[in-house]
Amino acid sequence: MLHDSTTPVDWSDYAAVLFDLDGVVTPTAEVHMRAWAEMFNAFLSGGDAGGGDRAAYTDADYFAHVDGKPRFDGVRDFLSSRGIELPEGEDDDPADRETVKGLGNRKNDAFNAVLERDGVEGYPGSVRLLDHLRSLGLPLAVVSSSANAPAVLETAGLSDRFATVVDGAVAKAEGLPGKPAPDTFVRAAEVLGTTPDRAVVLEDAVSGVRAGAAGDFALVIGVDRGAGVQTLTDAGAHLVVADLDELVPPTQDAP
Template structure:
């Protein structure tokens, strides 16, 4: 397996442990709006998705969320993560190894830049990604479409087939594969959709310490 030219990280669930509290809050909001959904189903269906796409899917099923749904969601994020956010276990060590190998890297996420500023900020990871953060708000279509990963690769100056993606969601894995990239799908979370990740074409792993063996860095 070749040494990649660029490593693209997803953010939520790969760098920072936010999928749990985020999807718990989302399941509560959707249920209160009349779209009953459990936390577990919310994790399975909406992890890795932008709130714009979540709203579109829910409203297509006949449940209006309001024109200000996405804005209300983003305004509530500082309070949601006020108690702190953990990094995904051992991911900082892998980032250190990527840096030591002088490999270019970036983050590409469905979330807004403002959310990354919060979550990467409280975990201390933000300085590591300064000037190399990409959001689905920058492209026409979010995950599972390939637009975001193709945009990140283009801006960073690398061909898609020379990039690898580190993901944790089915939508993100599908997006990376559609972009023509190799995708390594983290399934260390007990609620990870292992079957969905595998069938989407991801290379599954459950410990960030294994990545340096799966992805040749030199």
């Protein structure tokens, strides 16, 4: 459904646009990456609980096992990749407890500390696209694996741009499996009164692109913030851009 024009998307073909948050609307993916690295490397160097491979955690581990997934799934998948076995624990495990959920809560504490200290703003190109889509009257949603999505939107001053937010807390409350399952995107489309075959997904994470592809969304746009164009294409993206500014028609000067 791409077309020949100055921009690669004709937005009038669609009924809703569904945005991932971290790395698509705001640069908070970088904060998540730092928080994951600090947490995992402290754990890996702090002893041999669970056995397995204790080599340092890297950005490659983030993109392969963690990026875009619900927090506890990311912990589980990374530990599994290293052959490390920990108890599952409980949702409210303290951050110093060496369980899957304790490590996940340790990472969440680190993320919230950075967000509170440094704040966050939307990517300029993403804000330009939000402005353009608002001018077209298209309903928008955020679909994020993070339970921190409302706080991030509030801090960035972008809460009013989205008709709904389907985040990790909503997914848990409604029993929706997280990305790469398509359910959270499908739910957001339903809330906006449409169906996947009329909606666009914008994602920077492989797991999120796979979710959009699995849900048969009309258009899945990958945003390359580090995963790689070919990787996102192989995951199911119909189109990959480096910045959402590429999806905004250029300003036409009056003759």
